[in-house]
Amino acid sequence: MTLPEILEKYWGYSSFRPLQLEAMEAVMAGRDSLLVLPTGGGKSLCFQAPAIAREGLAIVVSPLISLMKDQVDTLVGNGVSAAYYNSSMPSEARADVTRGIREGRFRMLYVAPERLVGDGGEGFLKLLESLPVSFIAVDEAHCISQWGHDFRTEYRQLARLRERWPAVSMHAYTATATTRVRKDIMAQLGLRDATELVGSFDRPNLVYRVLARATLKAQILGVLERHRGQAGIIYCTSRKEVDSLSQWLNDTGWRSRPYHAGLPDDERSRNQDAFLNEEVDLVVATVAFGMGIDRSNVRFVIHAGAPQSLEHYQQESGRAGRDGLEAECVLIASGADFLKWRVMLEKNGEMSDARRGLLRDMERYAASVGCRHKRLVGYFGEAFAKDDCGACDYCLGELETVGDPVMVARKVLSCVARVGQRFGAAHVTNVLRGSDSEQVRSRGHHQLSVFGLMKDATIDELRGYVDQLLAHGLLQQGGDEYPILQLTAEGLALLKDAGAHPDLSLARQKRPEKGRLPKRARVETEGWEGVDKDLFERLRAMRMQVARKRGVPPYVIFHDTTLREIARTKPTTMGALRHIYGVGARKADDLGEMVIAEVQAQA
Numbered sequence: 001m002t003l004p005e006i007l008e009k010y011w012g013y014s015s016f017r018p019l020q021l022e023a024m025e026a027v028m029a030g031r032d033s034l035l036v037l038p039t040g041g042g043k044s045l046c047f048q049a050p051a052i053a054r055e056g057l058a059i060v061v062s063p064l065i066s067l068m069k070d071q072v073d074t075l076v077g078n079g080v081s082a083a084y085y086n087s088s089m090p091s092e093a094r095a096d097v098t099r100g101i102r103e104g105r106f107r108m109l110y111v112a113p114e115r116l117v118g119d120g121g122e123g124f125l126k127l128l129e130s131l132p133v134s135f136i137a138v139d140e141a142h143c144i145s146q147w148g149h150d151f152r153t154e155y156r157q158l159a160r161l162r163e164r165w166p167a168v169s170m171h172a173y174t175a176t177a178t179t180r181v182r183k184d185i186m187a188q189l190g191l192r193d194a195t196e197l198v199g200s201f202d203r204p205n206l207v208y209r210v211l212a213r214a215t216l217k218a219q220i221l222g223v224l225e226r227h228r229g230q231a232g233i234i235y236c237t238s239r240k241e242v243d244s245l246s247q248w249l250n251d252t253g254w255r256s257r258p259y260h261a262g263l264p265d266d267e268r269s270r271n272q273d274a275f276l277n278e279e280v281d282l283v284v285a286t287v288a289f290g291m292g293i294d295r296s297n298v299r300f301v302i303h304a305g306a307p308q309s310l311e312h313y314q315q316e317s318g319r320a321g322r323d324g325l326e327a328e329c330v331l332i333a334s335g336a337d338f339l340k341w342r343v344m345l346e347k348n349g350e351m352s353d354a355r356r357g358l359l360r361d362m363e364r365y366a367a368s369v370g371c372r373h374k375r376l377v378g379y380f381g382e383a384f385a386k387d388d389c390g391a392c393d394y395c396l397g398e399l400e401t402v403g404d405p406v407m408v409a410r411k412v413l414s415c416v417a418r419v420g421q422r423f424g425a426a427h428v429t430n431v432l433r434g435s436d437s438e439q440v441r442s443r444g445h446h447q448l449s450v451f452g453l454m455k456d457a458t459i460d461e462l463r464g465y466v467d468q469l470l471a472h473g474l475l476q477q478g479g480d481e482y483p484i485l486q487l488t489a490e491g492l493a494l495l496k497d498a499g500a501h502p503d504l505s506l507a508r509q510k511r512p513e514k515g516r517l518p519k520r521a522r523v524e525t526e527g528w529e530g531v532d533k534d535l536f537e538r539l540r541a542m543r544m545q546v547a548r549k550r551g552v553p554p555y556v557i558f559h560d561t562t563l564r565e566i567a568r569t570k571p572t573t574m575g576a577l578r579h580i581y582g583v584g585a586r587k588a589d590d591l592g593e594m595v596i597a598e599v600q601a602q603a
Ligand code: ADP
Pocket: 013, 014, 015, 016, 017, 020, 037, 038, 039, 040, 041, 042, 043, 044, 045, 296, 322, 323, 559
């Protein structure tokens, strides 16, 4: 069978995604390769399809047991003989897999790295050595690099595989884009004359927004309201925040589960499973909630606090919309986040110039005014061809530049000066808005000339200005316990001389006009065009039932993309069903009648 035939038969896909064919050809030719594609770009297929096309057994190194299990379940569901082997399996299951390997039953074997190189892996390696290994694929290959965001020591030893199988080609796959990580992967794995394929980092189906943190809970609820009944992840920067936010959401009627490294193992994996199995749609988490989140229909990712680098942001927000359908990524950031990171990194002795630079880039992104897609891909060294992405707050016209930025900046700066450079953004905001509160009065700040100077601005707007002035270097943060605002030399210069910064620009969220709905991104409307939502929901319920019965997550049965297409085109024959995206031969045999019955039940 040719590669396109394999794609059609086993996956029900009719064409290749960018770079997939090139990547598969490298594997077919037995030439070492490194493929970099963003999350959801379709990396797994690049080793799975060649594993079917080539003779022998393909070995796939994968870091997480949950990830392996998902992929193998999906493969088996598509009619591909694959298995995984790891230490968490009961011994009978392991014996069964070993037998299968000996009998040559599998095309693909997923293994954890410690099985291959650690102590106790010897016997298993001996077994593999006696077999015709077709190639070795290393998934999530950035785990081998200390520069990556998810370094794992076991990965370091994978170079030894090359010694064991000098003639077998090795192929690395990652979503981490930086050149440094890429080089490191090549060197650490000992790839030879490797074909390097780096895809575009743009994710056109993601709608990016940035909000200045002001009234965090209200801002979060605003996003949740847009996504009722859909799956989402809310990232926080500390465990304490995770616990309290998750608790608060549950108290407010939004069912959610917390996830962070401080929870007992069993509770943590229960919460993750609940999310993957669609028992619950919201997870509040720290970065610990990461790899292995293969649920493809995550419709939004909120960051309640800025991550420490744009790499982290790209990874974490990238968990949205893996099925290619519309999804929203909202960063709710404040200048205080960056101070917090700096203090924490200093305290842990992890601060370096590189780290400082990464934080600075993240801070600039949060305070920037311009197309988010362009900014993000630009950061990864890619030019962005479009002028209007149609899928970010800037391009959707949700931001507006302030008419007289110098005057606004000078008002904020002078308030910072008047309160003695001893207060944080919240207090400065209160004074500027003329809020008649105890904190303001007790300090006599209601008598300052700046009191109420900007009473028409909203809290959100003022917090946004403060963040932008921080990012522009006109303000800085000091203080140990909580961040206080101070003027920089540049800020002082602008206070003294209104002409000191002629290029200054400031932006704010446009206030919604009464009776006018906000503009929707094209991706958001397109994905639902012609879809019978009622049928879609019934298909979802059917998928859930099948998934429960088989003990696999729903996305292993069908992706939302497939269900939407069925609910759009309403196929009533097997032939028509086979033309649907994501319905391969096995899936059609297996579930076709059930799907058609559901479609007809409505007619
Ligand atoms: P990655 O590993 O790069 O994050 P996956 O391999 O999980 O991405 O692929 C993301 C989704 O896209 C999966 O549901 C996969 O089945 C689907 N996909 C991959 N290749 C194609 C293709 N050529 N056509 C349609 N869908 C595809």
